[in-house]
Amino acid sequence: MKRRTQYSSDLTDRQWQLIRQLLPQRSRLGRRPIDRRKIINAILYVVRTGCQWRMLPKNLPNWSTVYGIFWNWRNDGVWQRIHDRLREKVRKAAGKKSTPTAAIVDSQSIRTAEGGEERGYDAGKKITGRKRHIAVDTLGMLLAVVVHSAECQD
Numbered sequence: 001m002k003r004r005t006q007y008s009s010d011l012t013d014r015q016w017q018l019i020r021q022l023l024p025q026r027s028r029l030g031r032r033p034i035d036r037r038k039i040i041n042a043i044l045y046v047v048r049t050g051c052q053w054r055m056l057p058k059n060l061p062n063w064s065t066v067y068g069i070f071w072n073w074r075n076d077g078v079w080q081r082i083h084d085r086l087r088e089k090v091r092k093a094a095g096k097k098s099t100p101t102a103a104i105v106d107s108q109s110i111r112t113a114e115g116g117e118e119r120g121y122d123a124g125k126k127i128t129g130r131k132r133h134i135a136v137d138t139l140g141m142l143l144a145v146v147v148h149s150a151e152c153q154d
Contacts, residue, residue, distance in 0.1 A: 005059055009048035010041045018089070022082045024073070034061055042066040087141045100137035107133045109150045120151030 011019065016037050026033050042060040046053060056063040073079055088098040109122040112129035121128045131150040135143040 005057070007041070007045055007048075009044040011037060011044065016040075018086070019082060022078075022085055024076065024078055034065060039066055039069050043070050083142070087137075087143075090141060091137070091139065094139055096137075096139065100141075100143065102138055103135045103143055104138070105133060105135045107131055107154050118149045120149030122150035125150070 019040065020036065023036055038061050042056055042063075043066060045051070045056065045060060046066075053063045053067045056066060060066070091098055091100070109125045109127045109131045110129050111127050112119055119129055120131075122131060127150055129150045130147055131152055133144075133146045133154075135145075137143055
């Protein structure tokens with residue numbers, strides 16, 4: 001059996017052991033299941049390289065399958081649960097409580113072209129676009145991100 005090309009974005013065995021426990025149970029109905037590690041590796045390839053879904057290499061699962069699973073898991077909150085659980089593990093490993101008691105919030109106004117979500121004018125920065133607010137814990141681990149019109153005041 002020919003071994004597929006390894007990519008720098010692929011999960012290590014240790015990373016896979018952590019993540020596979022956090023994935024939803026497989027459905028007993030429908031098509032034969034695809035190896036979930038291959039699905040995660042394909043998603044990480046898109047995230048790492050910035051390529052279009054349709055441009056996934058042929059040695060990864062079909063792009064439409066990967067894309068469909070990605071969005072199903074997004075809508076079901078799977079990615080949020082994985083993120084939260086991994087953040088808890090990192091905090092415990094650093095000797096902190098699993099849930100933070102303090103947060104650091106910052107914002108950034110970003111110039112955007114027309115289209116997409118609502119845009120506004122940030123008079124302080126003299127930018128027309130959107131503003132993102134990010135909250136992190138004291139270790140710099142992401143807690144929340146909110147994106148809205150740049151006219152929204154801090």
